[in-house]
Amino acid sequence: MNVGFVGLGIMGTPMAAHLVAAGHTVSGYDVVPESLDKLTASGGRAASSVADAVEGAEVVITMLPNHPQVEHVVLGQGGVLESAKPGTLLADMSTIRPETSLEVAKAAQEKGIRVLDAPVSGGEAGAKQAALSIMVGGEQADFEVVLPLFEALGKTIVHVGPHGAGQVVKAANQLVVGGIYALVSEAIVLMEGSGVDAGTGLDVLAGGLAANRILDLKRESMVQRRFEPGFRIDLHHKDMSIAIAAARQAEVSLPMTGLVAQLIASARAMGHGSLDHSALLKVTEQLSGR
Numbered sequence: 001m002n003v004g005f006v007g008l009g010i011m012g013t014p015m016a017a018h019l020v021a022a023g024h025t026v027s028g029y030d031v032v033p034e035s036l037d038k039l040t041a042s043g044g045r046a047a048s049s050v051a052d053a054v055e056g057a058e059v060v061i062t063m064l065p066n067h068p069q070v071e072h073v074v075l076g077q078g079g080v081l082e083s084a085k086p087g088t089l090l091a092d093m094s095t096i097r098p099e100t101s102l103e104v105a106k107a108a109q110e111k112g113i114r115v116l117d118a119p120v121s122g123g124e125a126g127a128k129q130a131a132l133s134i135m136v137g138g139e140q141a142d143f144e145v146v147l148p149l150f151e152a153l154g155k156t157i158v159h160v161g162p163h164g165a166g167q168v169v170k171a172a173n174q175l176v177v178g179g180i181y182a183l184v185s186e187a188i189v190l191m192e193g194s195g196v197d198a199g200t201g202l203d204v205l206a207g208g209l210a211a212n213r214i215l216d217l218k219r220e221s222m223v224q225r226r227f228e229p230g231f232r233i234d235l236h237h238k239d240m241s242i243a244i245a246a247a248r249q250a251e252v253s254l255p256m257t258g259l260v261a262q263l264i265a266s267a268r269a270m271g272h273g274s275l276d277h278s279a280l281l282k283v284t285e286q287l288s289g290r
């Protein structure tokens, strides 16, 4: 397929490379020039603008930080809706608030462009290993069109409902991930505060009922205080805000989510926004005066 790819950051760069490796023609754009160099190194074509990336594309993928960037790239002047031919399919794989996905779908429909919200989980490692979970909102027929592309990027690929449903599932994912980081941090602080080796302790946890992927992937780096991103605190802060807004919309109460959101907001306020979200440990430590 001819694919236009906008947003070649931590996630977008390896994802675009996998699409090229799977035999697709990828024309990519990012505002950061070095990202374009990485794309050409992996066999893609560096486009000079969103319009250039989208020209001739059957499918356009966006992998951008948040809803203002998606609005700019998709709805803005020279953006995807203005540049893509009718019949093009836009898969927005960014994590954004569900209502923006709905707005984008409505605006796109007026231009004859089909849209899916298709946020991902699995982190940088999942993107690099083509092992992402992809949760897709939109029409079933459109899902089937992009499935071959998604299969080059992920392992668990599920159509979860209509437009916006993918973003709701991603919000649910993020509140669980945030909660796990908060509690793994507390486990480390408890063990270290009690004079017990936290690395050894977490090894035991990882083999019992407390086992989870975050313990598998991050326990060593957390104990060693290595917090290079990965997934930045700033982005997780954005995702907790999305989860809380979605809860308000759905008129449900999520008290734990509120608490974790406050801890992540504290991490940001302490200047850790550019660190990996595992740096939530720094907040937990500080609360104990450590």
Ligand code: NAD
Pocket (backbone or CB within 6 Å): 006, 007, 008, 009, 010, 011, 012, 029, 030, 031, 032, 035, 063, 064, 065, 066, 069, 072, 073, 093, 094, 095, 096, 120, 121, 122, 123, 124, 230, 231, 232, 235
């Ligand atoms: P990132 O900041 O590394 O990448 C975003 C890219 O978009 C950057 O390269 C940036 O230059 C580019 N960009 C911004 N505005 C642009 C514009 N107007 N035109 C073209 N390019 C533009 O972020 P990321 O970590 O790759 O995350 C991307 C999305 O995926 C976010 O919504 C994030 O929440 C989500 N996500 C990230 C992870 C992760 O572990 N990093 C995991 C799952 C989901």
